[in-house]
Amino acid sequence: MAASIPFRLQNSLSFINETFLQFVNLKVRHRSFSSCSKVLFASSDVKAPSSPEGNNERDPFPMFVDSRVQDILSRITGFDILKVAGPHKRHLEKPKYKLLTDAELKGEMAIAKERLSKRLQIPPFMNPRKPNLTPLAVDPDLAHFDTSSYVFTDVTFGIADRDRSVVVRETDGTLRVAPWDVKDRMNQIYNPREGKEYLKPQMFEERNLERMISEKNYVYILDRACCQFEPDDPDFIRTTHRIYRAVDEAGDHDDLRSTRHFGSLAFYLTWHKMADLLLLDMLNRDLASDAKDLVRLYTILHPDSSCAASLSQVSSDSSAAQVVQVYIDTASTLRDELQLALQAMEDARKADRNGLKK
């Protein structure tokens, strides 16, 4: 570790060739660490993940951060403060007690609500990241200098993990930007984040995931995926989408309400035009405004669809039933069920109103 002087990375990446970078010793003895080095570099030649859904050409992230979308998502998530606070297991501590007047209690409650509402921040919804395969420099003179690759990491204090420069000098003398998994590992070594593990937990393997889905541990899987992966990691996207589909099929949408994942679920389903079951669940639970919001979200995400076109003719302050009706007529695949649920909701509302009048 000769050169450990931290320095600010220059714009020109050719500078990296020089010796000033923090030097990560991955020079490994081939014989003794064979298993380790294999794991470390197993996925360095990852190809771009094939897209299962056809919608992948569009980037969902700009739509996701749109303030209209964010508003709708946070509204339909709901805010049950006890569920958000939820008993979390943590090291035992004594509870604290205070004697407060009504006004003070109100103030404290508002502060707590403000604080806990941050717990509902929705994880970014992104497309899988693409590997950067073009070499930065090729130096044939350096080829076969060693039997293993060298990784150089910029460890300057205060750089965000995503902006950190990590490059690899490969055995054939090429200098590349490090593959994403190597970059993630280097970040975890030099700037460890609590909750993330150096090696991917076996929980995210298909067989274990299958078991946990059957146990309906949705929130825990999603929480742990957030802790472990970056939001554009193919693993993250695969896992979360798998869970969203399972939740949708099992009709357990309510489990995710008042958690940060409900917004992601709604966004995913709407993005892929699969939101019918979610809408049905909302209608069955008598959440008319949520249903209306969901249809609005659909029109925002799919402005070219026939639903958006026909909804633009309906006035903006029309009732939820009208909006949902338009969706049922134009975009739905579960027309009969939705129609029935909508009718039942309307009837129940009417009966309530009559009951109140009497």
Place this chain on the structure above:
Amino acid sequence: MAMSLLRALAQNAKPTIVSLSTIATANLQKVSANHLWDGVTSVSNAGKKRGRGRNAKKRVDLNRGQRLGIGKSGLVYPGLTGPALVGKEMLSISEKKEGQESSEAPRVEKRTRFPKIPALQRGYSGRKFPGTSIGPPDPINDYEFEGFDTRVLEYKMVSHMTGNLGRKMRVSALVVTGNGKGLAGFAVAKAPMGKAALRKAKNMAAQRLQYFERYNDHTVFHNFAVKEHKTTLFVQKMPKGHGLVCHRVLKTICQIIGIEDLHVKTEGRTGNIQNVTKAFFRGLMEQETHQQLADRMQLNVVEYRPELEWLPLPVASPSCGKSRDEPITEEAFDFENMYYQDGKIPLKKQKDPMSRYTKDPVQWKKFLQVHRDRNQVMARNMRIIHGLEPTKEEIKLRQKPLK
């Protein structure tokens, strides 16, 4: 003397002919077995008054484990082990018939001196009474004490002097009885015999039951200090899952009352069980519930729990519906220290957790080693889980020098 007499008695009782010395024969033929026994076991009238009767010898059944006339050979002696006459015919000594009982009477099963007691009912130490369970109190007029348990807290010999008997000993027992749901009582009773003392105390405790309110059925409402003569208890409320960290007697009482989480520091005369018990019961009784506090102060009692992200949750509000307007302005006000008497707060000494390492260079070196390796166990476990830990052969291979 007594031994030789006993031996003589034993021989006398057997149906065998014994040749005794002339003097002994002369005496023994005149005296009955009862008379002989009286000589050994009786105590004079004056002695009885002074309490010597209790320690006198007891009569021993010398025929225990055998029956007259029944032996190994299994002969039948007419008139002794069988009928003497059949019709008018005299029977003679004959062989044993089939299906007869075995010669020896069933042996009395010897009771083990120390029966096996379940670990949790075994008491504080050894075979002593304190800490042991003696069951629920006896029913009073059809009222069964269901779900009750009684534990002995103290069991000791006490004595006083009398003119006639001198030092007269009795047993004093302190027991606590309760149902584990807030109902409990304690009592001290004395009796000449231990068992009687325990029974007396248990039934007396059952008539002195008190009801203690508990916070969420697991702990006390607030910290408090309580003093009884030279015994002081500093009781602290604890979160769920903490357990009972206190004097063993207090632990037993808490189990009987149904308190699960508590920390108590005992100071002064902690060996005086009666005072410890009295103090603790008084302290529990004098507690103020959150509702009482809210009504007294006209303020909301708000709880912040760590597992609920320190969310303010009102546990009690004034019963009139709204609180007073002016908040507490006292800067030093703290719920933790609210219930100590005379504004005195227990001194919490701040101890440097590193002091035990920094003082001694050897300990310091050890600390550094432990500190260096603190994550190694976890890292190794992770390697094992992911199948990266090398096998023994691999390690051997590694230790060879590189070519």
Place this chain on the structure above:
Amino acid sequence: MAASLRSVLQHQIPLNSLQHNSYTIRNPLTWCRNLAMTKRLLQEDAEAKAEDNDNGSPSTKRQVVDVETSIRYLDSKAFQQGYGDKPVWFHYRRNFKGQFPPKTRKTCIRKGELSTSSPCPVCRDEYLVVDAKNTKLLKQFISPFSGEILESRQTGLCQKVQKTLVLEVTRAQDEGRLEKPLPFRSYNYDDYTS
């Protein structure tokens, strides 16, 4: 051991009487054998051992139980009768002198046999197998309030079992069989815009 001592004692008397007449009493343990004797003694030892085995004396070796059996056992009526609703360590009391419990023993089982008369709550029951799949057993050693593994000082587990427990709990958490406390991760959306 017993067999070899027996054979030693049997052969000692004639040898003594022949060769060492001067020594009437000898300690059999310090008696040294001739080379010629060794083979015979060994042979007799083997025979005695074989005899012992034929007698069918009950083996003190512990039975090896697989995880599936253990999982079935934990769900069984026998387990319910034995332990009730309490965790397996609840009724276990350690034997120690004085007020403060020392560290628990290193291991209860040596060479496949119990080496102590008061084995720890897991070692005393052969059917309790500490394994990542056996979550019902693992949960008994995790605090339901803090989610931390209980100390061996509290549960009385021997050090060997405690180490296995830590490993298996970590494994179970890694495989998602047990939940693990997670921190909250907040995102800065601006990081992901580029």
